Amino acid sequence: MTTTTGTAARPLRVAIIGAGPTGFYVADHLLRNTGVAVEVDMFDRLPTPYGLVRLGVAPDHQKIKFVTNAFDKVAASPGFRFFGGVDFGKHVTLADLKTHYHQIVYCTGAQTDRRMGIPGEDLAGSHPATEFVAWYNGHPDYRDCVFDLSQESVAVVGVGNVAVDVVRILCRTPEELATTDIADYALDALRKSRVREVYLLGRRGPAQAAFTNPEIRELGELPDADITAEPAEVELDPLSRAAVERSQDRPTLKKVEILREYARRPVSGKSKRLVLRFLVSPVELIGDDTGRVAAMRLVRNELYATSTGALQPRATDRFEEIPVGLVFRSVGYRGVPLSGVPFNESWGVILNDKGRVLDPGTKQPLVGEYTAGWIKRGPTGVIGTNKPDAAETVACMFEDLARRAVLEPAHPEAAAADAFVRQRQPSFVSYADWLKLDAIEVAQGRAQGRPRVKLTSVEEMFAALGR
Amino acid sequence: MNIANILARKGSMAVTVRPEQSIREALGLLDHHNIGALIAVQGESPVGILSERDIVREAARNERFFTLTVADLMTRNVITGHPHDDLLTVAHTMTERRIRHLPVVDKERLIGMVSIGDIVKAQRDHYQGEVDTLQTQLLAGERGIAH
Numbered sequence: 035m036t037t038t039t040g041t042a043a044r045p046l047r048v049a050i051i052g053a054g055p056t057g058f059y060v061a062d063h064l065l066r067n068t069g070v071a072v073e074v075d076m077f078d079r080l081p082t083p084y085g086l087v088r089l090g091v092a093p094d095h096q097k098i099k100f101v102t103n104a105f106d107k108v109a110a111s112p113g114f115r116f117f118g119g120v121d122f123g124k125h126v127t128l129a130d131l132k133t134h135y136h137q138i139v140y141c142t143g144a145q146t147d148r149r150m151g152i153p154g155e156d157l158a159g160s161h162p163a164t165e166f167v168a169w170y171n172g173h174p175d176y177r178d179c180v181f182d183l184s185q186e187s188v189a190v191v192g193v194g195n196v197a198v199d200v201v202r203i204l205c206r207t208p209e210e211l212a213t214t215d216i217a218d219y220a221l222d223a224l225r226k227s228r229v230r231e232v233y234l235l236g237r238r239g240p241a242q243a244a245f246t247n248p249e250i251r252e253l254g255e256l257p258d259a260d261i262t263a264e265p266a267e268v269e270l271d272p273l274s275r276a277a278v279e280r281s282q283d284r285p286t287l288k289k290v291e292i293l294r295e296y297a298r299r300p301v302s303g304k305s306k307r308l309v310l311r312f313l314v315s316p317v318e319l320i321g322d323d324t325g326r327v328a329a330m331r332l333v334r335n336e337l338y339a340t341s342t343g344a345l346q347p348r349a350t351d352r353f354e355e356i357p358v359g360l361v362f363r364s365v366g367y368r369g370v371p372l373s374g375v376p377f378n379e380s381w382g383v384i385l386n387d388k389g390r391v392l393d394p395g396t397k398q399p400l401v402g403e404y405t406a407g408w409i410k411r412g413p414t415g416v417i418g419t420n421k422p423d424a425a426e427t428v429a430c431m432f433e434d435l436a437r438r439a440v441l442e443p444a445h446p447e448a449a450a451a452d453a454f455v456r457q458r459q460p461s462f463v464s465y466a467d468w469l470k471l472d473a474i475e476v477a478q479g480r481a482q483g484r485p486r487v488k489l490t491s492v493e494e495m496f497a498a499l500g501r
Numbered sequence: 502m503n504i505a506n507i508l509a510r511k512g513s514m515a516v517t518v519r520p521e522q523s524i525r526e527a528l529g530l531l532d533h534h535n536i537g538a539l540i541a542v543q544g545e546s547p548v549g550i551l552s553e554r555d556i557v558r559e560a561a562r563n564e565r566f567f568t569l570t571v572a573d574l575m576t577r578n579v580i581t582g583h584p585h586d587d588l589l590t591v592a593h594t595m596t597e598r599r600i601r602h603l604p605v606v607d608k609e610r611l612i613g614m615v616s617i618g619d620i621v622k623a624q625r626d627h628y629q630g631e632v633d634t635l636q637t638q639l640l641a642g643e644r645g646i647a648h
Contacts, residue, residue, distance in 0.1 A: 096648050098634070100641030214648075242587075281593050342603070343594045344586035380612070381505055387512030397512055411510045414502045418637070419630030485646075 039136055039446075040435055045071040045113070047446050048431075049131050051122045051372070052141035053078035054085020055417045056407025058105040059424035060139050065111045070432065073113045073448055075135070075455075079121040080174065081463040081495050082471070083109070085143060087417065089173045090164075092199040093214035094206065096485050101417055109465045115448070117455050118463030119492070123373035125459040132402070134451040136440040137431055140372060140384055140391070140405040141424075144413040148366035150191065154319030155363075158182075159327035163190065163200045163364035170203055170224075172217035172490035182326075183227040185359030189330050191316055192364035193236040194244040200362050201232050202252065205259035205306050215475075215485045231307050232259075233356060237315045237335055237347045240267070240293045241274040241286050250292055254299075259306035261296045267312040268293040273337050273345055313337075315349065319361060329357045367413040375403070384409050389427030390434075402441035404431055467499055474498050504591060504605055505584040507623050508613040515604060515614035517542045520549060520572035527551055527571050537616065538602040541575045545610040549575030550602060581606040582615065588627075592620045 037044040048064055050057045053076050064072045082088055084102050091098045109116060120126060122142075131138050147162040149155060159182055168176035188204060190197045203211070208225040216224075236243050243250075254261045270278065270290060278286050296310065314332040322328040332354050335347035368382025376385040376394045384405040385392045391403035406427040407420045434440060445451070455462055463471075471489060479486035489495045518527050518539045527539055531553070541549035555574045560566045582591055582603045595603060595617050605613045 094648050096646050097638040097641035100644070100646060101634070101637045104637070277590065281589065283589070340583050340586055341580050342582045342586045342591045344583070344590040346583075346585065378509065381509040383509045385512065386510055388510060390512070392512045412506045414506045415627055415630050416634040417630070418633030419627055421633055422626035422629050 039438075039440055040070040040072070042071045044446065045073045046137065046435060046440070047073050047135045047443070047448070047451070048075070048137045048139065049135040050074060050076045050139045050141060052085065052143060052407075052409075053080075053083035053116065053118070054141060054143055054407065055087060055101065055105070056141040056143070056420040056424055057085070057139075058083075058108050059421045060141060060406050060428060061111075061114060062104075062108045063425050063428035064431070065108065065113055067432065070435065071113075073115075075115045075117060075448075075451055077117045077120045077122060077126065079119070079124075081119040081468070081492055083116060083118065083465070083468055089168055089171045090196075091171075092167075092203060093171065093216040094202065094210070095199075096214070098417065099485075106469075114465070115452075116463070116465040116468065117459070118468060120455060120459045120462050126455070128374040130454065130458075132441055133444045134446065134454060135402075135443055136435075136446065137402050137404060138441075139427065139431070140375060140403075140409055141407045142369065142372060142409045144367035144382065144408040145370045146368055147363065148368060150316060150363050150365055152316055152318055154321060154327070157319050157321045157327045158325055159185070159359055160319055160361040160363070163192070163196050163362040164367070166200055166362055167196060170216050170220035172220070172488035174490060174492050177217065177219060177490045181223070182360055183223055183229055186228055187231045187233070187356070187358040188229050188360040188362070189233040189235060189316075189356065189358040190362045190364065191235050192366075193234060194364060195246075195249060197234060197362075197364040198245050198249045198253065200364065201234050201308060202256070204229050204232050205253075205256050205308050207258045210257065213484055215479065215488055217488055217490050219490070229306065229360075231309065233309045233311055233358065235314055235316065235332070236310075236312045238345065239271060239274050239312050239337060240290050241270055241278055242337075242345055243289070243312070247285055247289050247292065250289060253308060254292065254296055256304075256306075256308070258304045259308050260299070260301050260304045261308045261310065262299065262301065263293055263297040263310040264312075265294075265297040268297045268310075271337055273339055277343065277345060313347065314354075315347065316361075317349075317353070320355070327359060327361055329355050330361060331355050367408075369409040369412075376400070381412055383412055386410055389423075389430050399434075401434075401439055461496065461501065463495070463499075471495055471498055502588045502623060502627055503584065504582050504586050504588070504603075504615055507588075507615050507619050508584065508605060511613065511615075511619070515540050515611060517611065518551065518571050519543070520570065520575065522571050523567075524556070524569045524571065524574065525567055528556070538614070539571070540579075540604045540611060540614060541571050542611055547579055547581060547604045547606065547611050549577050550579050550604065551575040552602060579604060583607065584612070588620060588623060591615075592617075592624060595620065
């Protein structure tokens with residue numbers, strides 16, 4: 035064979051697993067290279083693309099979702115195809131892909147949540163925050179979840195952006211939510227919500243809280259929820275004060291200032307109350323006689339400095355109990371191993387070096403297998419952080435192509451891959467199909483003054499496509 | 502972002518030596534792996550760090566340089582990081598104390614090393630990502646998207 039892979043006569047064929055932001059950034063970096071002819075097939079287990087932009091980003095944060103315009107441009111490139119509703123490990127295996135592609139990139143994100151590891155965690159009424167998020171965003175796998183919104187008190191454990199989204203959705207009025215693209219069934223359930231008090235619980239102090247200043251400001255501007263904080267908990271402890279002053283960290287100083295103002299704010303009698311707590315960790319969920327969460331036992335923490343100066347929490351011997359009937363945990367996320375792909379259990383990511391998947395025995399790169407995004411480095415950063423991350427992986431892919439270290443598929447033709455997917459999953463959704471669904475959702479939304487009305491089940495989507 | 506996020510995409514463990522190994526062996530390791538520092542370990546715990554600087558300083562003034570061992574040259578008071586240490590603090594401490602390599606330890610076991618280069622790259626990517634996301638939102642605002 036004399037033809038070189040990566041030329042018009044024999045394009046580099048790449049399979050991307052996962053149609054979230056990272057998958058699109060990888061596709062973009064691959065297709066943008068004018069020196070190499072590339073064809074990209076993107077697979078997702080769901081019929082719809084965009085990953086967490088559609089199913090994670092909060093419905094009241096439409097600006098963030100604007101990034102999908104850039105993804106649609108990538109999808110319009112010649113050489114890009116989408117196979118939605120095709121599950122890696124079920125419809126197609128690694129061995130299948132190796133017979134059709136020169137390179138495979140895993141961009142499957144961090145799909146599962148970390149547990150708190152405390153007694154009572156599995157009582158009825160205790161949920162991963164991500165399930166609630168997937169539910170209100172219309173994720174087909176979570177549309178049938180049930181959350182007991184008849185409870186008056188709710189605790190959200192964690193202070194990252196998922197936790198902040200959850201408390202904000204719980205505190206918004208139905209009228210506010212009705213102008214978003216929240217799933218219709220979630221809007222109905224939230225209309226009947228009797229939630230009055232929402233706790234947001236951070237294990238460290240205000241200076242270490244992961245939420246950003248715009249996020250925490252937004253919580254202070256909710257039309258029908260008063261925000262409050264314990265005055266003693268928003269004051270900086272000596273270690274935090276020294277750290278902030280040493281690093282001249284203005285955003286953190288500003289954050290603490292905002293929180294102190296919340297602690298001083300008088301309660302104005304709005305129908306809901308959002309309570310920010312710091313330096314506390316749940317140690318037990320206490321159930322009632324029916325096995326439902328009735329209260330949460332908290333331990334007060336203090337901070338200590340590690341040898342690098344980072345501040346970590348340590349439990350004291352002071353405890354308290356708060357009555358709560360519903361608990362959402364958001365204390366970290368990790369990736370889910372993919373069938374046949376080496377996994378690094380310590381970090382919850384695919385075993386990799388700069389995006390090259392490694393053999394667990396030799397620690398040497400496996401030819402033709404790559405990873406990018408949260409499943410490569412762990413769940414951190416904003417959507418855009420995945421762009422430089424994807425660029426790093428794609429640079430490795432082109433380097434390896436130049437060294438001819440790529441897979442040697444038996445059927446490296448776009449038509450062969452298409453025929454094979456059709457055989458395994460005849461009802462896959464193409465990008466053209468998705469654009470039809472998108473237009474239907476947007477049209478239905480326009481009629482109601484909303485960005486879109488989401489189709490939330492695979493059956494609905496197929497029906498809309500006339501199948 | 503914390504140290505764990507850097508280690509997650511660095512396939513290789515930190516390269517280690519034993520304190521009793523010769524300087525020639527240590528140089529061989531630095532050259533072979535194309536790196537700037539070695540961690541001296543006893544069992545699984547780090548007991549010292551040997552950097553290019555330590556080597557240059559000694560080689561410049563000691564004719565009997567090649568008779569020495571790692572233990573003769575290594576820095577013993579090693580500052581170590583923990584996987585959960587946040588990057589901003591670590592970056593600050595490394596800059597302030599002029600540390601280029603930070604062994605990472607979990608439950609007294611060496612689990613990896615991050616260099617100042619790793620940290621600078623992670624921070625650059627982080628800021629690039631934030632700029633990108635903010636630009637997208639600004640653009641959305643210009644197109645009349647409210648929230």
